[in-house]
Amino acid sequence: MLVVSCLSWARVVFRGPNILLTANRGSLQVNPSTKVDDKRAANRRHWDQTLDARNLGADNAVGSDWRHEVDLAESADVRLAIRLLHPLGDKIVLDLGGGLGIHAILFAEAGARVVIADISVERLKVARELIRRTGYIDRVSFIACGAEELPFVAHAFDRQFTKSVLIHTQLGRASAELVRTLSPRGSATFIEPLTGNPFVNAYRRIAAPDIWQNITDYFDRKSLRTLGRTFRASGYTTRCHRIYFLAFFASVFHFLLPSVWLQRRVERALLALDRLLFRAFPSLRGRCWFSVTEIRPKHPK
Numbered sequence: 001m002l003v004v005s006c007l008s009w010a011r012v013v014f015r016g017p018n019i020l021l022t023a024n025r026g027s028l029q030v031n032p033s034t035k036v037d038d039k040r041a042a043n044r045r046h047w048d049q050t051l052d053a054r055n056l057g058a059d060n061a062v063g064s065d066w067r068h069e070v071d072l073a074e075s076a077d078v079r080l081a082i083r084l085l086h087p088l089g090d091k092i093v094l095d096l097g098g099g100l101g102i103h104a105i106l107f108a109e110a111g112a113r114v115v116i117a118d119i120s121v122e123r124l125k126v127a128r129e130l131i132r133r134t135g136y137i138d139r140v141s142f143i144a145c146g147a148e149e150l151p152f153v154a155h156a157f158d159r160q161f162t163k164s165v166l167i168h169t170q171l172g173r174a175s176a177e178l179v180r181t182l183s184p185r186g187s188a189t190f191i192e193p194l195t196g197n198p199f200v201n202a203y204r205r206i207a208a209p210d211i212w213q214n215i216t217d218y219f220d221r222k223s224l225r226t227l228g229r230t231f232r233a234s235g236y237t238t239r240c241h242r243i244y245f246l247a248f249f250a251s252v253f254h255f256l257l258p259s260v261w262l263q264r265r266v267e268r269a270l271l272a273l274d275r276l277l278f279r280a281f282p283s284l285r286g287r288c289w290f291s292v293t294e295i296r297p298k299h300p301k
């Protein structure tokens with residue numbers, strides 16, 4: 001167990017074989033209990049070596065341009081998730097698979113306290129340096145652990161968030177851990193990529209890194225059912241939003257021509273086009289790139 005600095009948050013208490021600790025602001029802790037099979041080891045190795053904010057293995061570590069990366073990451077799916085998680089002020093947020101901490105910065109800016117839990121210690125080290133630079137370090141903790149065995153007590157979190165993370169996990173176990181650690185009055189939003197978009201599928205076949213095929217199970221109906229069923233069985237309601245059919249192409253600007261201004265305009269135009277298409281051909285929703293699963297308590301008060 002590595003504890004780098006200490007200032008305790010009373011509520012997020014860890015459990016583990018011999019440990020009972022509180023989440024420490026600005027600290028990086030490594031959960032020692034992880035059993036790993038070959039697939040999970042390959043997954044962890046890949047993420048330990050992928051240290052760019054856009055998760056592509058490119059050589060563009062986030063530096064003084066972190067504001068630009070955060071603005072770029074605030075795409076329509078993330079804006080929707082943040083709206084669904086409102087209010088965030090003083091809430092304790094689990095950013096599972098939070099990687100380099102880009103979304104955690106958005107949550108901290110909205111007044112939340114954030115625990116980034118990620119399987120990759122190397123990513124968390126980069127995240128900690130980045131968040132130190134932003135000035136939000138007192139609002140964020142960093143925990144290395146697998147989604148399948150979260151080292152937190154039951155009901156620890158008011159809010160939970162993932163983006164492109166559950167596709168790398170053993171979904172049944174990860175969902176069970178998420179529901180166990182969400183407060184009964186808490187809410188969650190999980191953004192995960194789907195199998196059905198023909199343009200994305202072509203990209204995945206032709207240009208995406210080969211390793212993705214081994215470490216990724218893109219979401220399909222069955223995955224969405226597994227996630228939804230787990231939360232509904234514990235008294236939450238679930239709703240699945242789908243986003244980006246043609247609007248997938250806005251991401252091309254994200255990667256090739258990283259102007260936030262241009263990206264927003266292209267994204268807005270393509271989303272409007274998607275809405276028209278969905279109205280004319282409702283089944284096209286099934287061809288979207290991302291699902292945004294909204295979780296809310298059945299009886300909020």
Ligand SMILES: C[S@@+](CC[C@H](N)C(=O)[O-])C[C@H]1O[C@@H](n2cnc3c(N)ncnc32)[C@H](O)[C@@H]1O
Pocket residue numbers: 043047048053055096097098099100102117118119120123145146147148162163164165168169170
């Ligand atoms: C595609 S990246 C997404 C990172 C971040 N959410 C984002 O959108 O920029 C996937 C992240 O999930 C983490 N991850 C993969 N498998 C995991 C697991 N089983 N448990 C926890 N984190 C995991 C990786 O280390 C990586 O940071």
